[in-house]
Amino acid sequence: xxxVFKQVEEFNKEIIGVTLDGGVKLMNSDDFMLSSVQLHExxxxxxxAYENQDLPEVIDAMIDLIYFAAGVCTKTGxxxxxxxxxxxxxxxxxxxxKAGKKAERDYDGDATDAxxxxxxxxxxxxxxxxxx
Numbered sequence: 001x002x003x004v005f006k007q008v009e010e011f012n013k014e015i016i017g018v019t020l021d022g023g024v025k026l027m028n029s030d031d032f033m034l035s036s037v038q039l040h041e042x043x044x045x046x047x048x049a050y051e052n053q054d055l056p057e058v059i060d061a062m063i064d065l066i067y068f069a070a071g072v073c074t075k076t077g078x079x080x081x082x083x084x085x086x087x088x089x090x091x092x093x094x095x096x097x098k099a100g101k102k103a104e105r106d107y108d109g110d111a112t113d114a115x116x117x118x119x120x121x122x123x124x125x126x127x128x129x130x131x132x
Contacts, residue, residue: 005080005087008070016071024077024129031075038068078129085128093123 002010012018027035042065049057073083100115
């Protein structure tokens with residue numbers, strides 16, 4: 001089975017007409033604005049589905065959010081393979097975080113968050129994206 005990132009890349013190539021020419025760069029302003037609207041729409045659908053206690057719609061909204069987020073990466077020229085590598089890099093950095101509660105986050109509930117411990121190192125993606 002193709003990876004999620006490969007499937008989204010395929011969709012963006014075949015349906016949207018995105019071409020991967022090897023260059024990685026920010027999207028133009030029209031693509032950025034559309035992507036921003038799409039991502040916000042999915043967050044609103046997620047919130048509405050939760051308010052309605054509709055689990056299938058919560059999951060659908062989350063999958064659509066992943067789909068649009070990966071689509072943004074594709075529109076910037078990032079291939080599925082580079083997304084996989086970047087994801088692993090971010091995941092490995094996240095796995096060094098600790099459970100806790102960020103005081104600066106605008107949330108007052110009891111759900112557990114992930115916090116950067118002293119000396120935490122952010123993922124470095126430049127080499128993956130630009131091939132340096």
